[in-house]
Amino acid sequence: MALFGAFLRGSFGLPKPDKPAVDRVKDLARMALRVSPETAFAVNEIACNDPGCPGIETVILVMEPGRKTRALKVRKPLDEVMEQDILQALDS
Numbered sequence: 001m002a003l004f005g006a007f008l009r010g011s012f013g014l015p016k017p018d019k020p021a022v023d024r025v026k027d028l029a030r031m032a033l034r035v036s037p038e039t040a041f042a043v044n045e046i047a048c049n050d051p052g053c054p055g056i057e058t059v060i061l062v063m064e065p066g067r068k069t070r071a072l073k074v075r076k077p078l079d080e081v082m083e084q085d086i087l088q089a090l091d092s
Contacts, residue, residue: 017045017078025081029060029072032086039064045078060086 026041033039042061058081060072072089074081 017043021078025058025060025078025086028081028083029062029086032083033062033090035062035064043078060089 022043025043029041029043030039040063042063044059045056046059047056056077058074058076058078060074062070062072064070072086073092074085074089076085
């Protein structure tokens with residue numbers, strides 16, 4: 001049986017991030033990326049048990065109409081994400 005190294009927060013007994021925290025990161029991403037109002041975001045925390053992982057990281061999916069979905073990874077928990085972290089993730 002294969003073991004999964006990462007899983008979404010809110011599954012497997014980890015507390016789910018609160019909506020205001022998710023909305024805050026979505027707003028930061030919208031400002032940092034300067035995208036159209038039609039752009040949708042999905043924000044999740046991923047817990048990783050692999051020794052090379054930061055423990056918990058935030059993944060921001062950017063879904064712009066007519067473009068391929070982008071995934072931005074911030075190596076911090078959701079509550080610690082700042083606008084400069086999102087801008088830095090663009091360069092990764």
